[in-house]
Amino acid sequence: MLDEENEVTKRMYLKVGFKFSSRYKDKIYFPTFGRLSEREFQPTFWTIMEMRRFWIFFHGLRANKYKAV
Secondary structure, three states, X not given: OEEOOOHHHHHHHHHHOEEEOOOOOOOXXXXXXXXXXXXXXXXXXXXXEEEOHHHXXXXXXXXXXXXXX
């Protein structure tokens, strides 16, 4: 899920292979999660993003070369 207002995270997700979902186009929000804006509660709206199986395997293989210390 992507917070629609966070441009930094959006650029990062797109750079590593995420795409906006074509199946789940509706925005999501949770009534109790959001921000206070001028003393008024504003829910955070989220968009669903997906990653193709190839990119999941690619990032998994790259992560295998690192070891926990």
